[in-house]
Amino acid sequence: MVTLDRTGLLPQCASCIRRVTRLSLNARPPLQQVRSKSKAARDAERNVVVKLRLDVPRFGRAGSYIPIAPGTMRNRWFPSRIADYVTPLQLKQLEAEGVDTSRDFTFGVRVPLEETEEQDLLQMPKQHYVRPIEIDMLSPTRSMELINTFIPPTLSFFRKPIEHTQSDAKQRQGASSAADVLTAAAMASQPEPTANSIYGSVSAADVVTTIRSALAHNDEAARVLLAESDVRFISGHVDGDSSRVKQLGDFRVEIQMPGAEAPLTRNIRVRAKENS
CATH class of the missing domain: 3.40.5.10 (Ribosomal protein L9, N-terminal domain)
Known part of the structure; x- marks a missing residue:
């Protein structure tokens, strides 16, 4: 029995080695071509x-x-x-x-x-985006209801009264005839102050400011938009000007917002301010 050695199966010459190598390379499966994306x-x-x-x-x-x-x-x-x-x-x-x-x-x-x-x-200037302010507006009817709820029936204001003295006028009389004439003309051109006259006045703006301060304590009432034109005096005001009073006493104002059905009325009490 002939024993075959493993080394006897190997190619013995250069030509055989090249042929075996070529056969081994051809036996491999072809590589798959992968096409890349464009x-x-x-x-x-x-x-x-x-x-x-x-x-x-x-x-x-x-x-x-x-x-x-x-x-x-x-x-x-x-x-x-x-x-x-x-x-x-x-x-x-x-x-x-x-x-x-x-x-x-x-x-x-x-x-x-x-x-x-x-x-x-x-390169144009950047336009910064500004978010619009969204305000939930109250209706005129609801605004009047809140004013009627949070504003008391009477609002008090304090002003300094005008003191009326005749000493200055008496001292100036007799100084000269020309001075007396000028003094008389100046006094005649000015309206005679009443006993209850005050320095300054109480205006519709003062009333609106007081109402806004009272409404500011409630979140919903603070959104009420009340203008000076919505308030006018119906008693005690200066002739031809219903936006202010210039004397001590009790007066009435009317509050009417545009779109509301009926106005509200409140008492305005103007009292003398005590000297500190």
């Missing part, structure tokens, strides 16, 4: 869809949806209020409606082939 496809996956707020040359008109690089949107367009982000829910709705979200490269191109530089648009 640059346009990769950019389409990385871009985000935004909604333009302004006309941007080479991109599109205001209100259109276009893709843009996330870095450009984050660092330049959104801070400059050029475009707004589109949420995933809005993007799905746009796709369902078949809205075109491609970029318009021909928008804003001048003839002959002159384009408006994007840098000019970005």
